Amino acid sequence: LSLQPTIFIIFGGTGDLNSRKLAPALYNLYLDGFLPQQFTIIGTGRTKLTDEVFSEKLLEGINQFSRRGKADEAKWAEFSKHVAYQVSDINDFETYKEFGRRIDHYSKEWNAKPNVIYYLAVSPNFFPVIAENISKAKLGTDTERTRIVIEKPFGHDLESSKKLNALLGKIFDEKQIYRIDHYLGKETVQNIMAFRFANSILEPLWNRNYIQHVQISVTEQLGVGERGDYYDGAGALRDMIQNHLLQLLCLVAMESPVSFSADEVRNRKVDVLKAMRRFTPDDVRLSAVRGQYAKGWIEGKEVPGYREEGKVNPQSNTETFAAMKFFIDNWRWHGVPFYLRTGKRMHQSSSVIMIQFKDVPHYIFPTETAESWQQNRLIISIQPEMSIRLQVQAKRPGLNMVLNTVDMVFDYKGTYTNDAPEAYETLLLDTMLGDQTLFMRGDQVEAAWDLLMPVLNTWQSKTSLSFPNYSADSWGPEAAEALIARDGFHWFSLP
Ligand code: BG6
Numbered sequence: 001l002s003l004q005p006t007i008f009i010i011f012g013g014t015g016d017l018n019s020r021k022l023a024p025a026l027y028n029l030y031l032d033g034f035l036p037q038q039f040t041i042i043g044t045g046r047t048k049l050t051d052e053v054f055s056e057k058l059l060e061g062i063n064q065f066s067r068r069g070k071a072d073e074a075k076w077a078e079f080s081k082h083v084a085y086q087v088s089d090i091n092d093f094e095t096y097k098e099f100g101r102r103i104d105h106y107s108k109e110w111n112a113k114p115n116v117i118y119y120l121a122v123s124p125n126f127f128p129v130i131a132e133n134i135s136k137a138k139l140g141t142d143t144e145r146t147r148i149v150i151e152k153p154f155g156h157d158l159e160s161s162k163k164l165n166a167l168l169g170k171i172f173d174e175k176q177i178y179r180i181d182h183y184l185g186k187e188t189v190q191n192i193m194a195f196r197f198a199n200s201i202l203e204p205l206w207n208r209n210y211i212q213h214v215q216i217s218v219t220e221q222l223g224v225g226e227r228g229d230y231y232d233g234a235g236a237l238r239d240m241i242q243n244h245l246l247q248l249l250c251l252v253a254m255e256s257p258v259s260f261s262a263d264e265v266r267n268r269k270v271d272v273l274k275a276m277r278r279f280t281p282d283d284v285r286l287s288a289v290r291g292q293y294a295k296g297w298i299e300g301k302e303v304p305g306y307r308e309e310g311k312v313n314p315q316s317n318t319e320t321f322a323a324m325k326f327f328i329d330n331w332r333w334h335g336v337p338f339y340l341r342t343g344k345r346m347h348q349s350s351s352v353i354m355i356q357f358k359d360v361p362h363y364i365f366p367t368e369t370a371e372s373w374q375q376n377r378l379i380i381s382i383q384p385e386m387s388i389r390l391q392v393q394a395k396r397p398g399l400n401m402v403l404n405t406v407d408m409v410f411d412y413k414g415t416y417t418n419d420a421p422e423a424y425e426t427l428l429l430d431t432m433l434g435d436q437t438l439f440m441r442g443d444q445v446e447a448a449w450d451l452l453m454p455v456l457n458t459w460q461s462k463t464s465l466s467f468p469n470y471s472a473d474s475w476g477p478e479a480a481e482a483l484i485a486r487d488g489f490h491w492f493s494l495p
Pocket residue numbers: 220239
């Protein structure tokens with residue numbers, strides 16, 4: 001790999017994202033030899049800290065959150081030589097002049113023009129002021145070498161996302177903007193494209209002629225935790241469906257790109273979003289369900305209801321669960337429903353895609369011998385289990401013709417001995433390499449918002465809800481089961 005000398009400037013350096021995700025990912029990249037010889041990580045934030053105290057903080061994060069556990073002392077000592085801290089006021093132009101001085105300093109020391117990656121691990125309220133100051137200080141003018149990384153939410157709705165894109169677009173080229181959807185960095189999610197487009201046997205089946213319906217389910221046992229202030233203004237639709245679940249849907253539904261290059265892949269994904277049927281207000285009533293968790297028990301521990309969580313309005317109508325049914329109006333998917341659901345404080349933490357194939361056209365066996373009418377399913381399990389199973393019917397050994405469902409399994413644990421890297425390791429490496437394939441392009445973000453606006457608007461206008469409407473440790477509100485049961489199906493979950 002050709003890795004250029006690199007400076008990471010991490011805004012929100014003392015924050016949660018850095019200590020949980022970014023620092024462990026950078027450290028693991030270092031251990032695996034995926035950082036260039038010449039690199040510096042400059043954390044920046046309001047708190048006054050020395051370089052040493054800052055790097056101690058990063059070490060704590062790594063020890064607690066790295067997939068490899070506690071850092072090795074000698075390796076850490078080497079790594080931490082590359083860590084620095086700059087106290088900053090992001091509203092103050094002086095801050096950016098100081099970044100400029102530091103960049104010059106390293107350019108001289110390394111005798112090379114470094115890549116500079118501005119990572120905005122801060123609330124989106126600060127994106128505009130940071131971007132504008134970077135521009136004013138002329139720190140983003142080298143379109144080959146400077147990049148800006150931002151985390152969702154990319155706006156709150158279609159209008160605000162357009163505004164954000166327009167603002168960033170004035171300052172940076174699209175090729176400099178790295179919008180993170182961390183689901184795209186997950187190993188099992190990256191594998192969806194490999195599975196679909198590096199195998200010839202699936203494509204003939206991958207359409208309305210053979211597929212009856214698709215389910216995408218991302219459920220979490222965790223509640224909203226410490227993030228009440230952000231989440232209460234967002235909700236499950238904005239927090240999960242707009243980005244992660246729709247991206248999974250795009251990966252399942254997209255046409256084959258002509259090559260595995262960033263824009264070809266993203267063009268095919270955005271085609272899917274554009275082909276998705278827009279909801280009328282009536283459709284919202286019929287095809288979208290929202291819920292909010294009540295208090296309850298999870299694994300023997302009592303947990304509060306959503307309205308009792310910290311920094312949440314006690315009368316909040318924010319949804320912590322959403323389920324919806326979509327159609328994609330194109331030749332491949334005409335008439336095939338895609339059911340999506342996500343929720344917090346659910347019975348299981350699991351992300352699964354289930355593709356249900358149609359039944360055989362004529363069943364020759366006595367029906368009482370069949371264990372299940374679900375004859376063929378493809379189950380792509382993203383986490384925590386990492387596997388792909390194809391469910392088929394087989395004759396159970398014995399003197400009678402009794403059939404049952406068996407799994408043909410590709411299981412990561414049984415197949416590979418090496419650990420999968422964390423999503424952030426992949427995404428940070430790709431940022432250094434300048435590969436945007438796994439990042440959201442501005443038009444994708446807008447297309448996803450555009451699709452969901454009728455739901456957001458309808459939900460916002462109807463506020464007489466009987467929330468909470470599902471208990472912790474359940475599979476969500478009854479209406480979600482009814483949504484799919486009306487079509488004769490049930491939500492799928494792994495045992
Ligand atoms: C984030 C959401 O984007 O994804 C969180 O803001 C959610 O609310 C998280 O918990 C889930 O990610 P993962 O990787 O734990 O499935």
